[in-house]
Amino acid sequence: MEPSVKSHCLSPGCSIQVSRIMRPDDANIAGNVHGGTILKMIEEAGVIISTRHCNMQNEERCVAVLARVERTDFLSPMSIGEVAHVSAEITYTSKHSVEVQVNVIAENIIKGAKRLTNRATLWYVALSLENVDKLVEIPSIEYVSPEEQEEGRKRYAAQKLDRIETKQRNEDIFLPAINVEPFTIGYSQSSLIHLVGPSDCALHKYVQGGVTMKLMDEVAGIVAARHCKTNIVTASVDAINFHQKIQKGSVITVSGRMTFTSNKSMEIEVFVDVDHVLESPKGKTHAVTAFFTYVSLDKDGKALPIPMLKIETEGEKRRFEEGRSRYLQTKAKRMPLAHKGQ
C-alpha cells in the first residue's frame, strides 16, 4: 500500500509534503508518538500552503490562521525513529476560507514499511498583515471537475453550520477538582499552563493553531494516564473550532476532564483559556474546546479495558450521556465503512 493524496487542485503550489523523524521528546515513555505532535505537523503544512496560496494573487500581504480542524482518527500510533510524512493539499476555497486535506504516513525507514496513520481536514482564513482584524479574500483554485467543486461547497456549508453550533458550548465552566477519589472525574482532571513564546508564533504575532492542539493533546494524555495508569494513546479528536486569536506573551491554560468511558475508550473534554497577562481580565470564555478520545494499550499494543468512570453530580451525568451519544454516533458512522473495506 502506498497511500497518496489524490490530486484535487490544478493550481501550482497548492500541495506540500512535510517530513520529520520522530524524536524521543515527541513520544511518551512507552515510545508512542503523541497525537499532538502529529496535529502540530499537520497544521504546519496547512499554514504553509494556505499562506503561500493567499499571497499568490493578492497585492495585500496576508497570513493564514487556523479556523477549524475536522474530526480526525489516529489509525495507528507512530514510534520514535519512524519518519512522519505529512502531505497537504488545498482542496477547496470559498471567499474567505481555504480547505486543506492532509494525509499522514508513517515510514519505518529501517524495515522499509509504510502505513497511513491519519487523514485530516483543516480550514484556514487569511488575515491582512497590515490590519490583522481584516479578512483577506482568497484566490479561487482551479478544480479538477465541477463535481469536485460542488463536493467542496457542501463540506464548506456543513462545517459552517457546526462552527456556529459549537460556539455555544464555550460557556461551559471548568471547576477546580475537590474530590480526589480514584476513577472520579476530579481525580484525573488536569491542567497545563503555557506562556506563549516567540517560537509558538513564527509567521505573525499569534499562536499557530498546531501549538494549541499539541498542548490540548498533552493535557488529555495526562488525564487519561491518571485514570488508567497504563500506556495510553490518542485514538481520535472531534472537530475543533478556533474562535479567538491568541497573542504572543499570553498565558494559556489548557484543562482536561474525563467525560465518558466505554469498555475500550475514554473521552476527555479539553478547554483552552487565554489570559492576556498584561491586560486586566475580561469576561472569560474558552478560546477553544475539543473532545479527545484515548485508548489504553498493553505491551503488545492491544487495547485494554478502561476503568469505569465514577459519576457524582448531575452535570457529570449529563456530560457522560452526551459523551455516550457522540460515541454511539461515531460507531454508527464507522460501521458501513468497515464493509467498504476501509
Place this chain on the structure above:
Amino acid sequence: MEPSVKSHCLSPGCSIQVSRIMRPDDANIAGNVHGGTILKMIEEAGVIISTRHCNMQNEERCVAVLARVERTDFLSPMSIGEVAHVSAEITYTSKHSVEVQVNVIAENIIKGAKRLTNRATLWYVALSLENVDKLVEIPSIEYVSPEEQEEGRKRYAAQKLDRIETKQRNEDIFLPAINVEPFTIGYSQSSLIHLVGPSDCALHKYVQGGVTMKLMDEVAGIVAARHCKTNIVTASVDAINFHQKIQKGSVITVSGRMTFTSNKSMEIEVFVDVDHVLESPKGKTHAVTAFFTYVSLDKDGKALPIPMLKIETEGEKRRFEEGRSRYLQTKAKRMPLAHKGQ
C-alpha cells in the same frame, strides 16, 4: 572590567566554560532573558564538572545530582543576541558533597562590552549508577591554601544547617485560588504542569536540577506579570534545596504565589510537586520549594513601583511578615558589601 573565576582548585579538570547566544525563546516579550534560562545553563556546567570529578578516582561509576543552590542575585538582565558565558569551578569537596562556584558574564558581541550578571554556588551529591539510592564518596580536590579549604568547610557546615531547617517548610499547603480580585494573592497565583520527557534527563533517568529551576522561574514570572502587568525580571533567588529525585515520565506541578511586596520588589514562593502518573498517589510533600524576587522595569530598564499586595487571611499575613523579614535581612547583608565595593 574583565571578570574572571579566581582559581581555587589545583586539580585537573575542575573548571569548565559553557557559552551560548541568547535566542528569542530564552527571553520574555520585552527581550529580557529569563533568569531560569541562566539557572539552567549554570546547572549544566555544574553537573558536567561534578560528574567528571566524582568519576576521577572512583571504581564505581556515578552521576552528580543537584542538592542545593545558594541564594543568587541577578545583577542585570541579558538580552536576545548577547552571549552568556558560564564559567564553573569546583571550590570545595566534603565526603559526599561537591561545591561548584559559577560566574556568568554577558557579552554584547556587537558592542564589544562584557559585564558580570551573576555568581552562583551549587552543591552536588554523587549517586552510584548501579544503585541510585547510594551516595558515592567524593575524591578530595587539592586546595590552593589551607585557608581556602577552611573557608569551604564553613560554607559546607552553614548550608547543611539551612538545608535541614528548610525541610520543614515543605509541609506547607498550596490551595486553589478562590478570590480573583486584583492585587490579592489568589488573583496572580499560577501553576505550570510539565510532563518530564527524555531531554529533561540526559545523564540518568532523573530530571536535571536546571530543568526544574527553569520551570520555577517561569511560573514566578507569570505570577509577577499578573500582579504588575509590566515587564518583570528575576532579581534574585533564595537558596533552593532539592530533597527528592524526580523520575522521567512524572508530571510535575510548579505553583507560585505572591508572599510579599516592598516598594520596588515582590517575592514569589514556588512549590514543585511530583505526581508519578503511573503509580497510585502517595502522601504529598513538595519536592522543591523556593522564593524568587522579581522587579518591574520600565522601557529604559528603570525599576517601577510594585502595587501593594492585598492581604486577606491569617496565613497570608504570616507569610507576608516572613517575606518582609527575609527582605530586611538581605538588605542588611548587602549594605556592608557596598562599602567593600563589591
Place this chain on the structure above:
Amino acid sequence: MEPSVKSHCLSPGCSIQVSRIMRPDDANIAGNVHGGTILKMIEEAGVIISTRHCNMQNEERCVAVLARVERTDFLSPMSIGEVAHVSAEITYTSKHSVEVQVNVIAENIIKGAKRLTNRATLWYVALSLENVDKLVEIPSIEYVSPEEQEEGRKRYAAQKLDRIETKQRNEDIFLPAINVEPFTIGYSQSSLIHLVGPSDCALHKYVQGGVTMKLMDEVAGIVAARHCKTNIVTASVDAINFHQKIQKGSVITVSGRMTFTSNKSMEIEVFVDVDHVLESPKGKTHAVTAFFTYVSLDKDGKALPIPMLKIETEGEKRRFEEGRSRYLQTKAKRMPLAHKGQ
C-alpha cells in the same frame, strides 16, 4: 591524548569554547549523535567569535554570516550523555573574510575519557547592521609568524576558487521520485520542509548557517537509512558554500538523493531551496548544496557493507561517476596522512 587548538592568533578575544551535554534529541535511535548537531554547535562558536572580532575596530556595527565550511571528517560518533567541547579560534582574515578553525572533543564524563571527533574550518563575511547588503571590512588579526599568515593566504585563495566553481552546481534539478524499487535513487530520495522561526535567527533576521546544516544532515540521514535499513552515521561533509541569505518566515525545503556508493560508504547530495511564502514566487536556484558521506554501523560500531546503488538514467550515471572521483580523490589525500601518523 588531550587535543587542543594550537594558538594561531595573538589578538585578544579570538578564541572561544562552547560545551554541552548531548541529549536524546541530539541522537538517532541507536544513540549516536547526529553530525548535524555538531555542525550546529561548530557554527554557533564561529558566529560568536567572528561577530565579536568584526566589531572590534569598526565604527559600523556588523554581524558575521557563514559563507563556507570546508570539508569535514567525523572521526568517531558521540553518544547521549557525553559532553561535546567545541573550541574555535580565528586563524586568518582577508579584507572581507574571517577564517575560523574548530576542534571538537567528546568527553565521557563517567569514564573520564576524551577523544577528538572532528576539526572544521569555517569562512564568515560580515554584514552591516544598517545595510545588510553591504560587506563590512574585517580588522586584521595579529599573526604568530609571517609563515602563519602566508599559509592562511593560500587557504583563502584556494577556497575562493572552489567557491566560484561550485556556484554552477546550483543549477542542477531535483526531480520528484518516480521509481520506488529498493536501492534505486528514487527509492531513498527524501525531503524535509522547515518554517524558519525566530529562534533560528538570533543575531539578525537571517537563518544561522548552523540551523541549515543541521537540517541538511537530517535529510541525508533519512536517505542513508532508507537505503541501508541500518544504524547510519555521518562520516564526512564536503565543502558547503552559502550563496543566499535566508530570511525569517521563509519556508526551506531540504532535499537529499544518493549519488554514489562504495563498499563501505555512501554519498548523498543535498539541496536547500527557499520559498519566501509571503512573496510571489520567483525563478528558483538552490540556496545551498552539499555532499554528505555516511557509513553504516553494526551493534559494535563496525562498518557494514553498503548495498550497491541501482543506476537507471544517464544523469544518475554521470553523478555516480562524479561521486566516485570525489571518493577516490579523498582516499588519495588521506593516504599520506596515515603515514604521518595522524
